[in-house]
Each structure stands twice: as C-alpha cells, then as structure tokens.
Amino acid sequence: MWGMLALITFTLGLVALLRVIVPSMIGPSPLASPTPAVLTRSPLPTPTPVPVPPRAIPAVAVDPLVQTATGSTYRLVTVRRDTFQGPGELCDLQVSPDGRYAAVSICATEGVIFDVFIVDLAQGAGFQIGICQQDMTQGCRFKPTWFRGWFPDSRRVLLMGDWLEILDLESGARKRITPEGETVTDAAVSPDGKTIAYTLIQGDGLIFRDTDGHLLNQMPAPSPKPGVTPDLITWSPNGQFIAYVWDRIVGQFNNYGPIWIVDMHIGTQWQLSPEGVFDSFPTWSPQGDRLLVVRRENMEDRSADF
Structure with a gap:
C-alpha cells in the first residue's frame, strides 16, 4: 500500500513518513482554562x-x-x-x-x-x-x-x-455554530464528535467550539501574518493530536508548508516538518503516532502541481 502511495504521488514530490513525538519542554495548557475575554462571542x-x-x-x-x-x-x-x-x-x-x-x-x-x-x-x-x-x-x-x-x-x-x-x-x-464576522477557511470534527477545530481567513490561529457553538478556546498560529493560514486540519484517530499545514500560499491550488502538531492534552504545538521543505495532505496512522505526507522540495516548478 505504501509503495502504491509513493508511486501515485511521485509527480508531486516525495512521500514522507513523520513520527509524532511530544517535545519534552512544554508550557501551560491554553486549553485548560479559557480566558474570559474570548468567551464573550456567541454563535x-x-x-x-x-x-x-x-x-x-x-x-x-x-x-x-x-x-x-x-x-x-x-x-x-x-x-x-x-x-x-x-x-x-x-x-x-x-x-x-x-x-x-x-x-x-x-x-x-x-x-x-x-x-x-x-x-x-x-x-x-x-x-x-x-x-x-x-x-x-x-x-x-x-x-x-x-x-x-x-x-x-x-x-x-x-x-x-x-x-x-x-x-x-x-x-x-x-x-x-460560528458567529457573524468570522469567515471560516477550514474545519474538522474531533473523533468523538464533541469538538470542532477551525481556522479563519485572517490566519491568526485555531478556534475550538463545541457542537452548540460555545467557544472552548483559541490557539494562536505560529506567526500570524496576512496571506498565511493554518490549513488541512486533521485530527489523530485517538483525538489527542491535530496536524495542520502552515500554508505558505505558494500556488493557487496548493496547500503546502511545514506541518505543525497540536497536543490537545497538554495544550501546546510545535513544528514537525524540517526547515526548507513543503509538506501537505497529512494522513494519520491508525495508532495516531505517525503521519504520511506529500513532500515538495521544488515549489518553483509549477509542472509538479498537477
């Protein structure tokens, strides 16, 4: 199966298998105690x-x-x-x-x-x-x-x-479940169906709501700036991790950039992809500890986009 995947995606670039390892240095969880300031917006x-x-x-x-x-x-x-x-x-x-x-x-x-x-x-x-x-x-x-x-x-x-x-x-x-004034660009349902993670056109982070539209928390993007957004949000099968692409908007039909991982248990995130590469289409293993991605190292070559 992996060989077939590699053959199919050869024209796009490389197929990379990334192991998800939680960094040893972590900070306090922003998911544990939402700030009152962000709880004032209602759907x-x-x-x-x-x-x-x-x-x-x-x-x-x-x-x-x-x-x-x-x-x-x-x-x-x-x-x-x-x-x-x-x-x-x-x-x-x-x-x-x-x-x-x-x-x-x-x-x-x-x-x-x-x-x-x-x-x-x-x-x-x-x-x-x-x-x-x-x-x-x-x-x-x-x-x-x-x-x-x-x-x-x-x-x-x-x-x-x-x-x-x-x-x-x-x-x-x-x-x-989202309020007026928010323009959503991507979203995904957690495996247990209780939480929706999504991102906005502003590209300033991930937002988490329950199925009634109540705001659970927000997590800032790595370096918010216009034209760069989190994209291709993907939950791990056990619901512990979220993978997303820090989309560099390098092509009209592409969603490539470094893969970032959010640990929903400890409330921190980190970059998984090495510097200098462009990853996309993250797909979790059944165990939730590895990611299969399509890797591009030739983003200047538009012929590989199709």
Whole structure:
C-alpha cells in the first residue's frame, strides 16, 4: 500500500513518513482554562429553524461489491453527469463511520466546491446538501459549500461556507455554530464528535467550539501574518493530536508548508516538518503516532502541481 502511495504521488514530490513525538519542554495548557475575554462571542442562531427537505438526485447507480485478488472490496457508485451544475469534477469522497453513506463533492475547475451529495450506498439513492443562502424568501438556495466531516453517529455532518453548520441528515435540522464576522477557511470534527477545530481567513490561529457553538478556546498560529493560514486540519484517530499545514500560499491550488502538531492534552504545538521543505495532505496512522505526507522540495516548478 505504501509503495502504491509513493508511486501515485511521485509527480508531486516525495512521500514522507513523520513520527509524532511530544517535545519534552512544554508550557501551560491554553486549553485548560479559557480566558474570559474570548468567551464573550456567541454563535448566531440558525438562519431558519424550519428543516429544509433535501433535493433528491435523479439517478444513482450502485454496483455490487467487487473483490480484488488481495481480498479487498470496492463498490462502483455512479452519479449522472446532469445531476450537478456546469463544468466540474469529483474532488472529494468521504464515507460515513457506519459505512452506509458517502459524501461526494463536485469541484469547479478553479477548485471551488459547488455541489455536495450524500449517497446511500445500500439503497442506491442520494440527495444534495448544502448551506442555504441567507435570503430564504424563495426557499433554500445552496451557496458554495464544503463538506468538512462526519460525526460519529453517521447522521450529522459538518458543512462550511463562510460559516459552519451542523446538518442532521434525517431531520433536515440545521445549526450554525460560528458567529457573524468570522469567515471560516477550514474545519474538522474531533473523533468523538464533541469538538470542532477551525481556522479563519485572517490566519491568526485555531478556534475550538463545541457542537452548540460555545467557544472552548483559541490557539494562536505560529506567526500570524496576512496571506498565511493554518490549513488541512486533521485530527489523530485517538483525538489527542491535530496536524495542520502552515500554508505558505505558494500556488493557487496548493496547500503546502511545514506541518505543525497540536497536543490537545497538554495544550501546546510545535513544528514537525524540517526547515526548507513543503509538506501537505497529512494522513494519520491508525495508532495516531505517525503521519504520511506529500513532500515538495521544488515549489518553483509549477509542472509538479498537477
């Protein structure tokens, strides 16, 4: 499997395996005692308390399971091309924890996600989801929406537009959890589903909220400055660590920079990547002690971006 990963990512750069080791010198935990100053901001209510029925996909074809020679299985899911709007391509697919659903995202050519679908892998049916425009006079019209993860119950999902919403797929109920004035750029749900970590366009740090939108804490970015943001937030399977890329914005479609690690137990963070390299796409090992990353050492060569 590792050899295949290395082969696939060869045109992008190197595949690096980083071991996560907690530094011996640590400071007091900023997560243990939030300061009163940051607790004064409260989330906005949901734009409308009325559940919005999902829009069904005209046709989804789900083929039977196919077993490979190595014993692995896969299932082909086909969504009709005329289901989504305009030009685009499949850019993300995340299966629910119970294996029943798949969240399928369609991206425009410039990398902006404009359609997100939930496909029931057992029923062979699906429907579109998204964040509604604030103007609800003509019903729910979806704005560009990013899928940001499943909750452990496999019925709630985290969606991102300019703000964050939790959507219950069964009831259609929506809950906005970030306040007005914040423009969110990335987010991720903790493995236990109790905490959402996200970052803002200002790039000044990570913010932690619970599922009701209550602010738990904030952690400053390594060196906040315009145009540089934490990105690709990824929780370890045990929920102890968060990995993120300190994004240098070196390419329009790239999210490369040094990997930073946050220890949620002791409330400190440190740079994991060595100096002079650009890492991206951090993926945790099942044990939560190692990271597989795509490493670039030739950022000036744009031909390696695609």
